[in-house]
Amino acid sequence: MIRKTFFLAFKYLILSLGASIMVLPFLWMASTAVKPPTEVLSWPPEFLPRHITLENFHTVFATAPFLRFFFNSVAMATLCTLSVLLTSAIAGYVFAKFRFPGRNALFILVLATAMVPFETYMIPLYISMVKLSLVNTFIGLIAPYIIMSYGIFFMRQNVLASIPDEIIDASRIDGASEWSIFFRVIFPMLKGSVGALSIFAFMQTWAAFIWPLIITSSRELWTMELGLGMFQYRFTVDLGPINAGSMLSIVPILGVFLLMRRHIIKGITLTGLKG
Template identity: 40%
Template sequence: MSTTTSHPTRRTAIRWTQLQLHLILLVTSVLMAIPFLWMLFASFKPLDEIFRYPPSLLPEHWTTRNYDTGFAQVDFVRAFANSVTVALSVTVISLLTCAMAAYAFARIRFAGRGILFTAFLCTMMVPPQLTIIPLYIIMGRIGLLDTLWALILPSGLFNAFGVFLLRQYVKGIPLELEEAAAIDGAGRIRTFVTIVLPLLRTPLVALGIFLFLGQWNSFFYPLIFLNSTSNFTLPLVVNQFKGALTSDWGALMAGVTIAAVPMLLVFLLAQRKIVEGIALSGSKS
């Protein structure tokens, strides 16, 4: 009798715990969304309402002057195209090189593989500020300064985090699939393209989103390598609204909104793939 009555009590306790967790997550989500909502609504406010005290979330007088001013002062369309070009190029190149390197480290046995992989991972601990000077010199020597290639090549050809993430997943793919392909006469390249690469779809999507978001929001490298306004990406264009003495805060909020909304939509649409990719890759030994 006691066992029968304990089950409803246990289920009630579990449901109450789940309700508490959901309430905590809801409150946390609202708190995290407030800065973004304030930025969004501030882009439609006159300047006096942005600094009004006590502040209000919704504008009393809606206006698009901030967007008109922003598009009149800078070329948002060209900057948007530059950001898309850099982000897409780095993402595609990185996914290809990371997948090949991950397969090599996970499946191909060669002398010094462990030491090389450890050294490869150690590069993640090196701050980018330490390598920016030699990288700047290299880009200057090969004539790529003030071009989008100066942003694409260094980030696209070397990504230790991407290699580590995909290697963990490749190690979890059954080796029997590759052995069967070898019996049918498939070489390393064919096995990688036809068997391994399709099975990496989930972590590749997750890694691709991380890479795209990182390049879209990148400010440090474009600031160093780009000089011509025609090559500026969105972060550099938005930074033009903030001066040393005065800043056009309305136009700044409009510019940041233009830069942030596309990435927010990408994240909302692909958040399940991100979680799946990290969970599956992290569970591999």
């Protein structure tokens, strides 16, 4: 009994220690963001601010167009998510339920690209964008994120697992066209997996960094992540505003996560989605 209690105490000690290391940087960021400049650089550092101020947030908006960055990120992530959902659902459905010459070859082609990291082919992609005059345009910015190999794979698995052939055949006998079967019957049935995939696609696009960095040159196109990166590069000494900017970029994602925690964790574990 004593041994068991001792083990339990030890277990919670380790878990709590680890958890505090996980959370500490977020709390430190929040604390720095609301400290007046005089308190930010103090030694010894004080964990809690003595005076709470929103001054840093004013500075952020005054020195860089963060509202614009935020809008760009929202627009980019939303459009890409919609596109990933639509292309993944259509292709996943067709790869799962239709037989046609070339099907396996095309599916393997799509799947194989999932294994290849973006960084290994971003140079030719950039050159294509130069040729199409898409450098420093919104289309060029979002292009790489409008499709996702794993999305197609994931949707195919879900169609195979949850949509019986009988439903499709019944709709055909009722005289529905193939497109309307997809949009009216199949797509609504995929609600759960569409949810998981959309959260994942949104977060992945929101966090994009290297592509926005190389494809954009004017501030009007910068995303939240890139804007923040550039902002900290140029104003490193102003720690208060930098942490305030970081808070702004984290809050929407953390909000979604805390609201839909179960969904997100489940989506990630079920699929091992990456890339």
